[in-house]
Amino acid sequence: MKRLKRSDLARFLEILSEDRTVYAPQCEDGTVLLREWDGGEPADDYINLDVSPKDVLFPQSEALCRFCGGFADTSVETVEPDGPAAAFGIRPCDIAGLERIERVFTGGDFTDANYAARRENTALIGVACSEAGPNCFCGAVGVSPTLPGGSDVFCYPEESALYLQPRTDLGEELLEAADDVLEDVSADEADQVVSAAEAMEAPRGGADPVEALPQGAFESDAFWADLSEGCLSCGVCAYVCPTCHCFSIFDVQRGFSGVRMRGWDSCQFEEFLLMAGDHNPRPTEQERVRQRFMHKLSYYPEEHDELMCTGCGRCVQSCPVGIHMLRVLKDTEEVL
Ligand code: SF4
Ligand code: SF4
Structure with a gap:
C-alpha cells in the first residue's frame, strides 16, 4: 500500500495522463461527473458521482463503423475504441455495476469487442466511501461501501491523504510510474487504514437485505x-x-455514406x-416498469x-415521479 497526500493528487493524475487519457470527478454547476481530466483540481468532497461512470467503458453513443459506396461495392471501416485510459474516483457500487455489465458483454458466448477493448485498456481506480448519501442502500443488495471489487487500484481516503492499494498487475504498474509522489506505508499502518474504513456500516435505506425475487413475482399485477x-x-x-446496459444500433447516413452508431x-x-x-409486446407503463424490476431482481440473478x-440510489434520486428500486425492496412481501 502507498500513501498519496491529497495535495499531490493532481500531480498523480498528471503522471497517469502521460500514458493514458485520465477521467476524474469534476464539479460542473453543482453536479459531480466523471469527465476527461482537464488538469485542474479534481472534486474530492463528493459522496458519489451524480451519474454513473459506466460511459467510460460503455459510451452513451459511439461510432462502430463507417461505410461508403453502393450495394455492390460498399467499403466498411471499423472505428476502433480510444486507447489506454484511467478512471479515478469510482465508488464501490459503481465498480460493482461495471462488473455486472461486464458479465453480460464479455461473460457469455458472445463478446462485445468494443466493451472488451475498453475494459482491457482502462485502469479502474476505486475509492472507498466514508459517508453514505441520503439515498444509498448498497447494504440491502449485497454490496459494501468499502468493496474494492474489480478495481486495479483501490483508495482508502483519510483526511489529508489517500492510501492506494494496487490490486492487479496494471495497478502495480500505475503506482510504480507515480512512485515520486507516493510514500511507503508499513503493514501495520495499512491494516489500520483498511480496518478503519471497513468499520463503516453499509447503508440499507430502511430495507432488509434482499434476495432475488422469484419469477412468480411477474404475476403480481396489482403491485x-x-x-x-x-x-x-x-x-x-x-x-x-450503473448496471443498465441496453443499447440500440442505428445508421446516420447521407447518400451511400454514413456511420453506424450505438447508443444507450x-x-x-x-x-x-x-x-x-x-406489434408492441410491452405497450403500457405497467409492463415496462415490471420488466425493469424483474430483470434486475429476478432474471439477472437467476443467470448470474x-x-x-x-x-x-440514483434512481431514487432521479425518478421524477418516485418510482424506484427502494420502493420495490421495501414492499417485497407485497410483490410476492
Ligand atoms: S436500480 Fe437504481 S439503485 Fe439500483 S443500481 Fe440502478 S440506479 Fe442504482
Ligand atoms: S425515471 Fe421514473 S418516470 Fe422515468 S421511466 Fe424511470 S420509472 Fe418511469
Missing part, C-alpha cells in the same frame, strides 16, 4: 399497476443506473420493443447469481 402509475417513460432511471436505450421507452407491423442493482 405493478400501483408502482408504475404515473411513469413518464422518460428513461432517466436507466440513464443514471431503455426498456422504459414506449418504442423499445416496437416491431414491424406495429447476484442482483442487478448495486444500491447507488
